[in-house]
Amino acid sequence: MTAPISERLDDPDAARAEGRRKIEWVRQHMPILSAVSERFEAEQPLAGERIGMAMHVEAKTAALVEVLAAGGAEVAITGCNPLSTHDDVSAALDAVEGVTSYAERGVDDEAYYAAIEAVIGHDPTITVDDGGDMVFAIHEDYPELLGTVVGGCEETTTGVHRLRAMDADGALEYPMFAVNDTPTKRLFDNVHGTGESALAAIAMTTNLSWAGKTVVVAGYGYCGKGVAKKASGQNADVVVTEVDPRRALEAHMEGYDVMPMAEAAAEGDVFVTTTGNRDVIVEDHFEVMQDGAVLANAGHFDVEIDIEGLADMAVDSYEARDGVRAYELADGRRIHVLAEGRLVNLAAPVALGHPVEVMDQSFGVQALCVEELLEGDYDAGVHDVPDAVDREVADIKLAAEGVGYDSLSDAQREYMDSWQHGT
Structure with missing residues (x-):
């Protein structure tokens, strides 16, 4: 027991x-x-x-x-x-x-x-x-x-x-x-919490800058929005991948590049998954990633990145830094996975949530x-x-x-609750 x-x-x-x-x-x-x-x-x-x-x-x-x-x-x-x-x-x-x-x-x-x-x-x-x-x-x-x-x-x-x-x-x-x-x-924990804590954990674990990096954010729900917004605010170029056309359109209209993961895989320096689903980044994507790519998961379970598939492709793997495992492929490229693909803002060695x-x-x-x-x-x-x-x-x-805000007057409340008021 x-x-x-x-x-x-x-x-x-x-x-x-x-x-x-x-x-x-x-x-x-x-x-x-x-x-x-x-x-x-x-x-x-x-x-x-x-x-x-x-x-x-x-x-x-x-x-x-x-x-x-x-x-x-x-x-x-x-x-x-x-x-x-x-x-x-x-x-x-x-x-x-x-x-x-x-x-x-x-x-x-x-x-x-x-x-x-x-x-x-x-x-x-x-x-x-x-x-x-x-x-x-x-x-x-x-x-x-x-x-x-x-x-x-x-x-x-x-x-x-x-x-x-x-x-x-x-x-x-x-x-x-x-x-x-x-x-x-949803509006604060998922957006500001996940956005700030995931990026902070990645930066502290890798000691790398966001400025000038291409950051691929998988999923544009509230967590993905937070990661994209905060990464853009630190002067990264942000690419969003999505499976929902409305969210993809929203990301596009908010100024981000939107493309399938099959295309984004060749573009990204850092990848952050936020979907809550499995097999978001898989073998086909590993095959085209740049040398030194960094992969992190800000979803809940460790199924978004196919780490077993990556391990099978690798000819060698080793701990590059605390919380960073490098997978070396046959052509010499290295792909780095943070916190074993688990929730990076809590599972990385220096993560604080x-x-x-x-x-x-x-x-x-x-x-x-x-x-x-x-x-x-x-x-x-x-x-x-x-x-x-x-x-x-x-x-x-x-x-x-110490923040004050307005309240509705009786007349305003009656107006909002009525169907009889027109132009």
């Missing part, structure tokens, strides 16, 4: 101290979670609940976990990616009253899924997921729990896609909030959605985040920033 992280570290006290230092830093910059935590501590809306979480276990996530614990919940957590856990933060969380952390960086697949099973062993009444692995495991292997799970929240695009597919097949047995799809998450201020919004929504699940009456299936919850998060953030 998987033991909590504190029982597996050589020096858990030192790890806890360093992890606590990181957590306290991010909490200073998270006014939304601070406001929610203050209310949760006073009202105890989560008392008696058991929350099972599979998330990227780093300092910002730890702040969310502590808010949920402050609200009275018992929380068990593990990672949602084998390379995104910060062990010191995981150890610090494990020392918090009411929290058990099983997350550990660098585990193999067997240990990864064993940790998810350990969290499920706490018999969660609520799940908070990033990618859908915990929800899927409960449905597949622990159906006896389905009657006691009140509901859950899903953080990321890939997870929401999985849940909607489950729902369409009639296989989703409890209500899930699509946190990824709500405006205060999204900026603190961005995750404050996303995790504020998460915390309030957990409360909403207990207060509301939701049927099994995927649900949008209630508009009132999303607006509350935006209101807290604007107040903390």
Whole structure:
């Protein structure tokens, strides 16, 4: 049976101290979670609940976990990616009253899924997921729990896609909030969070400049838009590849070169996948890439770049830098893959994930959605985040920033709600 992280570290006290230092830093910059935590501590809306979480276990996530614990919940957590856990933060969380952390960086697949099973062993009444692995495991292997799970929240695009597919097949047995799809998450976390953190992780891992590079962005959803916008802002030439004609047209109208990956493969210096789908960059593309091409994934799972196919083509591979594996082809060209093709902004050795201020919004929504699940009456299936919850998060953030905004007058509201007013 998987033991909590504190029982597996050589020096858990030192790890806890360093992890606590990181957590306290991010909490200073998270006014939304601070406001929610203050209310949760006073009202105890989560008392008696058991929350099972599979998330990227780093300092910002730890702040969310502590808010949920402050609200009275018992929380068990593990990672949602084998390379995104910060062990010191995981150890610090494990020392918090009411929290058990099983997350550990660098585990193999067997240990990864064993940790998810350990969290499920706490018999969660609520799940908070990033990618859908915990929800899927409960449905597949622990159906006896389905009657006691009140509901859950899903953080990321890939997870929401999985849940909607489950729902369409009639296989989703409890209500899930699509946190990824709500405006205060999608418009900020996906655009600014992914855009800034992915490019920062790539730059720190490679020590290369963006200026003058040709950056190929695969996918022009919200994450792809963020990567393209931020790369262009650092004086890179941006090429977008897409499978949706409307998004391809949008990218074209916003000034980017748009072409199929088969053409873009020969043009790019750096490739960033953001699709959430598999086989985005494959053998045909490797065959025409320039010597020194850098490949990174900013989607969720490590299936967007066909690393097995690249390894089969290579005559040699080696660690060129920490987090950078070089694959040398028969003609001498070298193709570099970052963070094993996993989520580069969290899995690269120096990656820190999204900026603190961005995750404050996303995790504020998460915390309030957990409360909403207990207060509301939701049927099994995927649900949008209630508009009132999303607006509350935006209101807290604007107040903390000292930003005011207008409100509709009664006359304006009546005008907008009426069909009888014409020209």
